[in-house]
Amino acid sequence: MTSQARTGAALKLFQDAGHLAVDPPILQPANTFLDLTGEDIRRRLFLTNGPDGADLCLRPDFTIPVCRQHLEHGDAGRRADYCYSGPVFRQRAQGSGEIPQLGAESLGREDRDEADADMLGLAVAALDVFGIRERDIVIGDETLFASVLSGLELPAVWQRRLRDLFGETDKLTAAISRMAGADRSGDDTRDVRLGFLAALEGADPEAAHAVVEDLLSIAGISAVGGRTPSEIADRFLEQAALASGSGNHARAAEILTSFLAIRGNGADSLSALEGFAGETGLDLSDAIAGYRNRLDAIRARNIDPADLTFAADFGRRLDYYTGFVFEIHSRKADAGGQLVGGGRYDRLVKLLGAGAEVPAIGFSIWLDRIEKISGANR
Amino acid sequence: MTKLTIAIPSKGRLQENTHDFFGRAGLKVLQPGGARNYRGAIAGLDNVEIAFLSASEIARELAAGSVHFGITGLDLVHENITDPEANVHIVTPLGFGPADVVVAVPNAWIDVETMADLGDVASDFRNRHGRRLRVATKYVTLTRAFFARHGIADYRIVESAGATEGAPAAGSAELIVDITTTGSTLTANNLKILADGVILKSQAHLVASRNADWSDDALAGARAILDRVAAEEQARDTRLVKASVKDRGAALRAAEKLGASEPFPAADPSVLTLLCAKKAVADCAKILIETGGADTVTVETLEYVFKRENRLFEPLLDKVRT
Numbered sequence: 001m002t003s004q005a006r007t008g009a010a011l012k013l014f015q016d017a018g019h020l021a022v023d024p025p026i027l028q029p030a031n032t033f034l035d036l037t038g039e040d041i042r043r044r045l046f047l048t049n050g051p052d053g054a055d056l057c058l059r060p061d062f063t064i065p066v067c068r069q070h071l072e073h074g075d076a077g078r079r080a081d082y083c084y085s086g087p088v089f090r091q092r093a094q095g096s097g098e099i100p101q102l103g104a105e106s107l108g109r110e111d112r113d114e115a116d117a118d119m120l121g122l123a124v125a126a127l128d129v130f131g132i133r134e135r136d137i138v139i140g141d142e143t144l145f146a147s148v149l150s151g152l153e154l155p156a157v158w159q160r161r162l163r164d165l166f167g168e169t170d171k172l173t174a175a176i177s178r179m180a181g182a183d184r185s186g187d188d189t190r191d192v193r194l195g196f197l198a199a200l201e202g203a204d205p206e207a208a209h210a211v212v213e214d215l216l217s218i219a220g221i222s223a224v225g226g227r228t229p230s231e232i233a234d235r236f237l238e239q240a241a242l243a244s245g246s247g248n249h250a251r252a253a254e255i256l257t258s259f260l261a262i263r264g265n266g267a268d269s270l271s272a273l274e275g276f277a278g279e280t281g282l283d284l285s286d287a288i289a290g291y292r293n294r295l296d297a298i299r300a301r302n303i304d305p306a307d308l309t310f311a312a313d314f315g316r317r318l319d320y321y322t323g324f325v326f327e328i329h330s331r332k333a334d335a336g337g338q339l340v341g342g343g344r345y346d347r348l349v350k351l352l353g354a355g356a357e358v359p360a361i362g363f364s365i366w367l368d369r370i371e372k373i374s375g376a377n378r
Numbered sequence: 379m380t381k382l383t384i385a386i387p388s389k390g391r392l393q394e395n396t397h398d399f400f401g402r403a404g405l406k407v408l409q410p411g412g413a414r415n416y417r418g419a420i421a422g423l424d425n426v427e428i429a430f431l432s433a434s435e436i437a438r439e440l441a442a443g444s445v446h447f448g449i450t451g452l453d454l455v456h457e458n459i460t461d462p463e464a465n466v467h468i469v470t471p472l473g474f475g476p477a478d479v480v481v482a483v484p485n486a487w488i489d490v491e492t493m494a495d496l497g498d499v500a501s502d503f504r505n506r507h508g509r510r511l512r513v514a515t516k517y518v519t520l521t522r523a524f525f526a527r528h529g530i531a532d533y534r535i536v537e538s539a540g541a542t543e544g545a546p547a548a549g550s551a552e553l554i555v556d557i558t559t560t561g562s563t564l565t566a567n568n569l570k571i572l573a574d575g576v577i578l579k580s581q582a583h584l585v586a587s588r589n590a591d592w593s594d595d596a597l598a599g600a601r602a603i604l605d606r607v608a609a610e611e612q613a614r615d616t617r618l619v620k621a622s623v624k625d626r627g628a629a630l631r632a633a634e635k636l637g638a639s640e641p642f643p644a645a646d647p648s649v650l651t652l653l654c655a656k657k658a659v660a661d662c663a664k665i666l667i668e669t670g671g672a673d674t675v676t677v678e679t680l681e682y683v684f685k686r687e688n689r690l691f692e693p694l695l696d697k698v699r700t
Binding site for chain 2: 034035038039040042043157160161164165168171175212216226227229231232235236238239317
């Protein structure tokens with residue numbers, strides 16, 4: 001079979017599973033992507049302008065265009081399964097910026113575990129079509145990390161900092177050691193202000209808030225730079241709390257570090273997670289039950305959990321991903337990245353303008369990487 | 379054979395400073411037909427051509443390789459050239475046009491002193507305001523790289539062509555990344571620089587393109603220019619020290635420890651003529667008097683110090699020939 005025929009066969013597989021083939025526009029509003037994925041994507045976008053000066057980009061992925069189209073054609077929460085095949089466009093140092101992709105999305109299914117398993121099963125079946133059987137499947141679950149984090153009774157600011165870094169393990173590890181008080185360098189100016197902050201500590205929070213807000217208004221400062229005095233006062237007091245409590249998070253840091261190190265095959269990791277919950281006394285029962293149900297559903301699709309690799313620190317930085325994530329790599333050859341990337345993004349449709357969150361999961365296959373290793377696989 | 383083309387700023391203070399810089403090196407920039415002509419020459423150097431360009435164009439032309447040398451700020455090099463290491467070679471700083479590219483926030487943000495604080499505000503901003511924090515700047519590339527280095531992802535860049543410092547007050551952005559020399563414009567606009575918010579310390583540099591056609595002719599032109607530039611730079615930092623000494627050997631040994639050298643040994647053993655770093659001149663004189671037994675030491679400034687080895691040319695040759 002030619003690679004084109006294989007792509008066609010995989011697409012047919014998706015359609016037979018009930019996914020409607022769609023072909024969203026290549027030209028997309030750039031702002032949507034910059035807002036949803038952050039400024040860092042700008043250097044990878046092919047940008048252009050519309051006749052009215054609007055910033056447009058060539059689609060850098062399929063998920064957002066497919067969801068935008070979904071929103072335009074009826075009730076956001078309706079059940080709909082899509083598939084697609086075509087180029088996405090990303091600036092990169094080497095290779096063409098035009099990258100062929102194939103993939104599927106599933107929106108509106110409330111039976112999340114079953115949907116997760118269906119989509120992983122579909123991705124694996126697609127790789128079968130391409131003759132790729134030597135593969136590593138890595139799975140992760142942000143829900144577990146979120147549960148651990150919220151069980152640690154950390155100040156809100158640390159919860160936010162760490163949550164924002166989940167998926168970028170180097171930065172997350174650095175932040176955790178900073179939280180534990182290992183790195184206090186580069187904070188010279190802070191010490192001077194600590195005195196004042198310490199004086200506020202223990203004061204009635206509302207009174208302290210009012211004092212800071214008053215000071216700002218005496219200085220004639222109203223909402224400069226889009227932040228309100230109240231918001232500035234909030235964070236100023238948060239710093240006071242943080243400064244007095246810093247260094248007391250060593251235990252939390254230890255727990256997080258040992259959680260992030262959990263890694264193993266899908267079946268073993270379940271007992272590892274249960275052991276971790278037992279040792280630390282954290283209530284992870286909901287998150288672990290969710291993880292177990294998903295594994296059961298995956299097993300029912302003839303994928304042995306023992307063939308999966310669970311990594312507690314595996315996640316995606318983009319803030320619309322919400323739970324299950326997976327990647328499939330070639331075990332035999334270096335493809336230059338994952339062959340398949342997928343995950344749950346329940347928050348995306350709402351961020352695109354729907355009234356409420358809509359359960360959604362999808363994956364895309366990097367056909368250029370499959371092409372690159374296809375020689376090694378046959 | 380292509381001539382050596384040097385791109386220099388076509389207007390403003392940067393242009394005056396550039397002319398002064400070449401003037402000090404004994405190079406006179408000619409602009410036949412006056413300020414409206416975009417091509418010029420250097421008196422007495424037939425294999426050199428001058429292109430008068432705007433400052434930001436210079437960085438782009440260097441990257442494209444359509445000019446050999448350019449005079450431009452480091453800020454523009456890093457903003458407009460992808461992978462500066464691979465595309466250009468920084469020949470030497472020129473000592474003018476100093477300015478910092480900085481992150482500045484409103485004074486009212488008493489809770490924000492460092493980039494880490496800014497990261498906290500950025501990640502909370504969307505919850506509170508339903509949109510991302512906005513940064514006004516013309517330095518899109520520098521900003522993105524710097525914010526990424528500090529782990530800040532929750533922001534949007536608002537491109538600003540001019541008067542960036544007014545953006546927070548005007549409500550078109552929350553903070554700015556801009557270039558500042560004295561900081562007074564920022565202060566006037568109620569903005570403060572974050573403690574670790576200096577992205578780049580810039581000044582005007584002589585920059586070489588690694589992508590230009592470095593023919594023998596162009597290299598000969600470069601050598602001629604850099605000989606004069608290096609000779610002038612060297613002369614600025616060097617003094618000629620003369621003395622009549624009683625103990626020649628001891629005086630010379632002691633002076634050499636200060637880095638002084640005797641390039642022209644005299645036939646008369648009592649005459650000692652040294653080249654000495656400007657900052658070591660007083661110490662050198664003391665040695666000549668105390669150790670050498672000299673009664674009088676004179677120090678002269680020099681116009682040029684030419685050397686066989688050119689410390690600017692050799693690295694250039696290395697970079698453009700690989």
